[in-house]
Amino acid sequence: MTKSCPYHRVLVLGGASEIGQQVLAALHLPPDAEVLLAGRDEQRMAAAAERLTRRVRTLQYDAAATGTHQAVIEKAFAGGDVDLVISAAGILAGQDVLDGDPDRAGLLVQTNLTGQVTTLLAATARLRAQGHGTIVVLSSVAAIRPRRANFVYGATKAGLDAFARGLADSLHGSGVRVLLVRPGFVIGRMTRGLRPAPLATTPAAVGRAVAAGLARDATVVWVPPVLRVFAVALRLIPRPIWRRLRR
Amino acid sequence: MDANQVLTGWGRTRPSRAIVSGPMDTCALQELVASRPARGVLARGAGRSYGDAAQNLDGHVVTPVTQPTVELDVAAGTVRASASATFAEVLAKAVPHGLILPVLPGTRHLTMGGAVAADVHGKNQHADGSIAAWIDEIELIDGTGALRTLTPDSDPEAFHATVGGMGLTGLILTVKIRMMTVRSAMIKVTSCRHADLDGLLAALDGTRERYSVAWVDTTASGRSLGRGIVDTGDHLAGPDPLREPDGLTYRPPHTRRAPAMPFCPVTPLWARWFNSLWFSQATSYRIAVTDLPTFYHRLDAVDGWNRAIGPRGLIQYQFVVPDGAENVIARALETVQRHRCAPFLGTLKRFGEASKGPLSFPMRGWSLAIDMPAGRPGLRHALAKLDYAVTAVGGRVYLAKDARLGRASFDVMYGPQTAWRAARARLDPDGVFQSDLGRRLGLCAG
Numbered sequence A: 001m002t003k004s005c006p007y008h009r010v011l012v013l014g015g016a017s018e019i020g021q022q023v024l025a026a027l028h029l030p031p032d033a034e035v036l037l038a039g040r041d042e043q044r045m046a047a048a049a050e051r052l053t054r055r056v057r058t059l060q061y062d063a064a065a066t067g068t069h070q071a072v073i074e075k076a077f078a079g080g081d082v083d084l085v086i087s088a089a090g091i092l093a094g095q096d097v098l099d100g101d102p103d104r105a106g107l108l109v110q111t112n113l114t115g116q117v118t119t120l121l122a123a124t125a126r127l128r129a130q131g132h133g134t135i136v137v138l139s140s141v142a143a144i145r146p147r148r149a150n151f152v153y154g155a156t157k158a159g160l161d162a163f164a165r166g167l168a169d170s171l172h173g174s175g176v177r178v179l180l181v182r183p184g185f186v187i188g189r190m191t192r193g194l195r196p197a198p199l200a201t202t203p204a205a206v207g208r209a210v211a212a213g214l215a216r217d218a219t220v221v222w223v224p225p226v227l228r229v230f231a232v233a234l235r236l237i238p239r240p241i242w243r244r245l246r247r
Numbered sequence B: 001m002d003a004n005q006v007l008t009g010w011g012r013t014r015p016s017r018a019i020v021s022g023p024m025d026t027c028a029l030q031e032l033v034a035s036r037p038a039r040g041v042l043a044r045g046a047g048r049s050y051g052d053a054a055q056n057l058d059g060h061v062v063t064p065v066t067q068p069t070v071e072l073d074v075a076a077g078t079v080r081a082s083a084s085a086t087f088a089e090v091l092a093k094a095v096p097h098g099l100i101l102p103v104l105p106g107t108r109h110l111t112m113g114g115a116v117a118a119d120v121h122g123k124n125q126h127a128d129g130s131i132a133a134w135i136d137e138i139e140l141i142d143g144t145g146a147l148r149t150l151t152p153d154s155d156p157e158a159f160h161a162t163v164g165g166m167g168l169t170g171l172i173l174t175v176k177i178r179m180m181t182v183r184s185a186m187i188k189v190t191s192c193r194h195a196d197l198d199g200l201l202a203a204l205d206g207t208r209e210r211y212s213v214a215w216v217d218t219t220a221s222g223r224s225l226g227r228g229i230v231d232t233g234d235h236l237a238g239p240d241p242l243r244e245p246d247g248l249t250y251r252p253p254h255t256r257r258a259p260a261m262p263f264c265p266v267t268p269l270w271a272r273w274f275n276s277l278w279f280s281q282a283t284s285y286r287i288a289v290t291d292l293p294t295f296y297h298r299l300d301a302v303d304g305w306n307r308a309i310g311p312r313g314l315i316q317y318q319f320v321v322p323d324g325a326e327n328v329i330a331r332a333l334e335t336v337q338r339h340r341c342a343p344f345l346g347t348l349k350r351f352g353e354a355s356k357g358p359l360s361f362p363m364r365g366w367s368l369a370i371d372m373p374a375g376r377p378g379l380r381h382a383l384a385k386l387d388y389a390v391t392a393v394g395g396r397v398y399l400a401k402d403a404r405l406g407r408a409s410f411d412v413m414y415g416p417q418t419a420w421r422a423a424r425a426r427l428d429p430d431g432v433f434q435s436d437l438g439r440r441l442g443l444c445a446g
Helices: A018-027 A042-052 A066-078 A095-100 A102-130 A148-170 A203-215 A227-236 A239-244 B026-034 B087-097 B112-118 B156-162 B197-206 B268-281 B292-296 B305-309 B326-338 B379-392 B407-414 B418-427 B436-441
Strands: A009-013 A034-039 A055-060 A084-087 A133-138 A176-183 A220-223 B003-007 B016-021 B041-043 B060-062 B070-073 B078-082 B135-141 B147-150 B171-178 B186-194 B211-216 B228-235 B285-291 B314-321 B345-351 B365-373
Touching: A009 A018, A009 A102, A018 A042, A018 A084, A018 A203, A034 A042, A034 A066, A042 A055, A055 A066, A066 A102, A084 A102, A095 A102, A095 A148, A102 A133, A102 A148, A102 A176, A133 A148, A133 A203, A148 A176, A176 A203, A176 A227, A203 A220, A203 B379, A220 A227, B026 B060, B026 B135, B026 B171, B041 B171, B070 B087, B078 B087, B078 B112, B087 B112, B112 B171, B135 B156, B147 B156, B156 B418, B186 B197, B186 B292, B197 B211, B197 B228, B197 B326, B197 B345, B285 B292, B314 B326, B314 B379, B326 B365, B326 B379, B379 B407, B407 B436
Parallel strands: A009 A034, A009 A084, A034 A055, A084 A133, A133 A176, A176 A220, B016 B060, B041 B060
Antiparallel strands: B003 B016, B070 B078, B078 B171, B135 B147, B135 B171, B186 B228, B186 B285, B211 B228, B211 B345, B314 B365, B345 B365
C-alpha cells in the first residue's frame, strides 16, 4: 500500500555496471517496479536481472555510439514515465596506455562524457515533459583536480561534473532533480589490478550512499562522506607538490 | 504581466516553474480560462499552503487573482471580500465594527480565496466548524469561462466541491461570509501545562471555551511523551477599558524578518533543546488577556520564518484521526523521534463535526500537525509509516499542508471522490484548472 520508495520505473544506463546494480539493490524497489537495464554486456545484464527479482527489460546501449542515444531513450520512455535515471556508464584506462594510444583516449572521452551528455539531454527532455523524476550522475573525486596519473579520466569526470551541476540548475522548478555522486576510489571490476587509494570505497557503499541521498533529496553525495573535507585539501595542495604525486 | 517564475509553497520543497500573471479584471480572467491553455490555469492566493497546492508546472498561475477589496455590511453582519483580500485586510476593516471572521487560521496572511479552496479551520473548529459553514456565496469563473454564483442551497454539489476543492473547480472571485459579533477584540486566555499526552487530550476534550489548541513538545519521549500546553480562550464579554479605550481595533504588531539560512539549523538536538525550553519556561497555570494577533497569529510575529529552516525547506505533516484512535497521535510522535526527523513544532487540536465538502480536511476527532525540516534522511520513511497508521484508522492528512502524499494513500484517506469528480466534471468539463497537487493525487488529468 504505502511505500517509502517512490520509484516504479528505473532506467540504468550502463546496466551491467557494478555501481548501478548496487544502487538498485540499496533502493528497495517496490515489488511491482520495472527496471530498464541499458548496456552493452547482455550476459552480465541477464545475470543482474536474475538477482533483482523485479520486472527487468534490457536495452542495447553503447555510451560511445552517440547517434543511437535518442532512440534508446525513446524506447525506455515508451512504456510510461521513468521515475529514476541512473547514469552509471563509464570506463577507465591507465594513463600510460592512453599516452601510447590517443584513439583510445578519444573513446574514453566519448564514453564518459560525450555519450553521457547526449543520453542525459535526451532523457532530460522526456523528464521535463513528464514533470517529475530524478537523474543520478556518477562523477568522481577525480573531477576535483586532475592528477598526473589519470588526467584524461579526470578530465572526463570534471566535464561530466560541470555538466551535471549546470543541468541541475537548469532543471530548477521543472520538477526534475539531479543527484551528483562523487565517489573516491571504488574497489571493483573497473579498478581491478590498481592499488586502492586512501579512503577507497566499494560499489555497495556507493549504492547505499546513493539510496540515502535520494531519500533525503540531496544534491551532492560524497562516498565516503569524509571526502567532502578531503576535497578541500586536494584543492589547496600547492602545484609543485601536487605534481610530484605519483598516483 | 506575464512572467516565467519558479513558485514554491510555504515549505519550499517542490519548486515548479509557471507562467505567472495577475491581478486581472474579470473579463481578462474569463478570456484566459476560455482559451484553455494546454497545461491549465490555477489561482494562487498567498502561497501559504505548505506543499504544491498552489503550483502549476508549465501552466498558468494567476496571483493575485483580483484587486483586494473588502465590502462590509455592518447591519447584516456580512462581508463580501475579493479572493485576494487577506484575513488581515478583512479584520482591519471589520473589527472596529465589532465583527470578526468566524474562522481564523494560524496566519493572517492567507487570502480569502485560498481559505475557501482549502476549507480552512481555526482554533474554534470544535465549536463553530470550518469556514464552509459560514460562507453564503461564492462567485467563481468555471472551466468554460462563465461566471457562476454558488450558494449552499442553489447548487450544493458545486458549492461543496469548491469549498476545500484546492482551486480545481474554478477561479474564485469573491466570497460572502457571515461574520461573528464580538464586544471586545481582546481574548481571555487560560494556559495550562500538562505533563503527558493523556493530560493534554483530557484537557482539550473537557474544555467548554470557544477556542482551544495545544502546543505539543514533539521531542519529549517516554513518560513525558506528548506533554504540552493547552491554550483555551474566548472573547471578553465587554470592551477592556484599559486596553481598548477607543473601541475595538485590529493592529498587528510590527514584525521582524527571519534571515534566510544557508543551511538547516534544525537538528534533533536543537529541536529537543528548543521544545524543552519552551515547555519549562511556561508556568503551570496562567490566565492572561491578549489581543487577536498574539493569540491567533503567533507565528506571524516573524516574517518569512520558513526561510530560517534552510534551503531544503520544511514539511508539515498534519493529520486527523477519529475518536478512539488517540494511540496514533502517540505513535506519530514516537515515529518522528525514532527516525530522527527533528520535529520542532507540534500543534494538537480537538475537531468537531466535519463540513460537507468531499475534500474537506476536518472530521470529528484529533488533529496533530508536526513541523520538520525537509532534508532529514529518515523523513520519507517515517512519513510513509505515518500514512499507513493514519489510513489504517480511517484518518487523513490535510491537503493544504501536504507536499508528498502518494496517490494510493490519498485514495484510501479520501475515498474514490465520485461526488467531487462529478461536480468538477460539471464545473470544469475540459479540465482547465490544474495544479501540481492535483496531478500528483490524480484529482486532475495531465
